[in-house]
Amino acid sequence: MSATLNVSVWRGGADGAYRDYEVPRHESQTVLDVVTHIQRALDPTLAYRYACRVGMCGSCAMTVNGAPRWTCRTHVDKVYKNRKLEIAPLRNLPVIRDLVADMREFFDKWARARGQFRGARTKADDFARVAPGSEARKLVDAAIECIGCGVCYSACDVVAAIPEYLGPAALNRAWTLAKDERDTLGVDRLRAVAGDAGCHACHTHMSCTERCPKGLSPTAGISGLKRAVAGAALRGEL
Amino acid sequence: MSRWLALAHRLSGLALALFLPVHFWVLGRALELDAFLAWTEQPLVKFAEWGLVVLLALHLAGGLRVLMLEFLPWRDWAKGLAAGVAGFALAAGLAFALAL
Numbered sequence: 474m475s476a477t478l479n480v481s482v483w484r485g486g487a488d489g490a491y492r493d494y495e496v497p498r499h500e501s502q503t504v505l506d507v508v509t510h511i512q513r514a515l516d517p518t519l520a521y522r523y524a525c526r527v528g529m530c531g532s533c534a535m536t537v538n539g540a541p542r543w544t545c546r547t548h549v550d551k552v553y554k555n556r557k558l559e560i561a562p563l564r565n566l567p568v569i570r571d572l573v574a575d576m577r578e579f580f581d582k583w584a585r586a587r588g589q590f591r592g593a594r595t596k597a598d599d600f601a602r603v604a605p606g607s608e609a610r611k612l613v614d615a616a617i618e619c620i621g622c623g624v625c626y627s628a629c630d631v632v633a634a635i636p637e638y639l640g641p642a643a644l645n646r647a648w649t650l651a652k653d654e655r656d657t658l659g660v661d662r663l664r665a666v667a668g669d670a671g672c673h674a675c676h677t678h679m680s681c682t683e684r685c686p687k688g689l690s691p692t693a694g695i696s697g698l699k700r701a702v703a704g705a706a707l708r709g710e711l
Numbered sequence: 712m713s714r715w716l717a718l719a720h721r722l723s724g725l726a727l728a729l730f731l732p733v734h735f736w737v738l739g740r741a742l743e744l745d746a747f748l749a750w751t752e753q754p755l756v757k758f759a760e761w762g763l764v765v766l767l768a769l770h771l772a773g774g775l776r777v778l779m780l781e782f783l784p785w786r787d788w789a790k791g792l793a794a795g796v797a798g799f800a801l802a803a804g805l806a807f808a809l810a811l
Contacts, residue, residue, distance in 0.1 A: 612785075630714060677776075677781075678713050682713075682790060693789070696781050696785060697785065699781055700782065
């Protein structure tokens with residue numbers, strides 16, 4: 474293990490460039506540690522995002538050596554290839570500055586996919602009880618763990634090709650609500666996720682499934698939505 | 712893995728579509744078929760046939776993969792389907808090469 478890391482970090486907006494830094498290497502060092510060292514010790518003007526540092530909040534995702542990753546839980550040992558660490562903002566999103574990507578479009582698409590929960594009960598009603606062992610609940614056991622980091626969106630080839638495509642995270646969210654027995658949006662949501670910009674645009678490249686830091690499979694939810702939309706269309710509900 | 716397989720699936724489809732007119736042209740010359748079959752005994756043509764078999768196997772299995780992903784309930788092995796498709800195409804290619 475050499476004593477220093479060669480790190481290239483994207484600086485500036487869309488027309489920016491990589492700048493090189495030398496960062497001391499430590500054991501169990503994460504990519505977020507590297508970025509933090511640069512900002513605190515080498516260049517305080519570096520802009521980046523993080524909050525929890527433990528893989529819960531989903532704010533520190535960046536492109537590391539070409540692949541989108543959550544940087545707080547990515548060890549340098551795992552990604553330091555050819556004595557080079559290249560850190561850039563997430564792909565498929567506009568760059569604000571340095572490592573900060575503009576997430577507005579990403580989250581607007583959650584709204585467009587009708588990612589809001591709409592229940593029928595009021596606060597006067599008793600708690601809704603969802604049986605943990607029910608088929609619908611088991612289908613989304615994993616999917617509800619999404620932390621909204623944007624890694625899947627950044628990894629998706631279809632988002633790169635079709636900017637309007639809702640993307641894996643928004644569709645995954647729609648899938649969890651489609652299988653939520655308390656939710657009342659039903660066919661309206663299916664209508665929102667059907668069509669050219671919705672689930673049918675997915676080409677099952679599965680880059681989202683490969684890259685999801687939580688090990689979720691948005692592809693599973695998207696194919697579930699495809700079947701749900703097809704079923705609703707056959708029943709004449711769409 | 713899956714994205715490269717998806718690319719191979721699409722390119723194999725294009726290549727097979729380009730081959731199709733040639734295929735029909737040969738079928739249209741059924742009266743001279745024996746002469747044509749003699750022509751296909753050349754090593755280079757045999758090699759092209761092998762390529763055709765691999766493309767067909769790749770495209771067939773790739774299509775089945777998409778159908779399984781889209782119409783069967785999700786299983787965790789779905790992530791390994793791409794490797795299965797590549798393995799099937801390889802096995803078909805080897806089997807055809809052995810039979811030559």
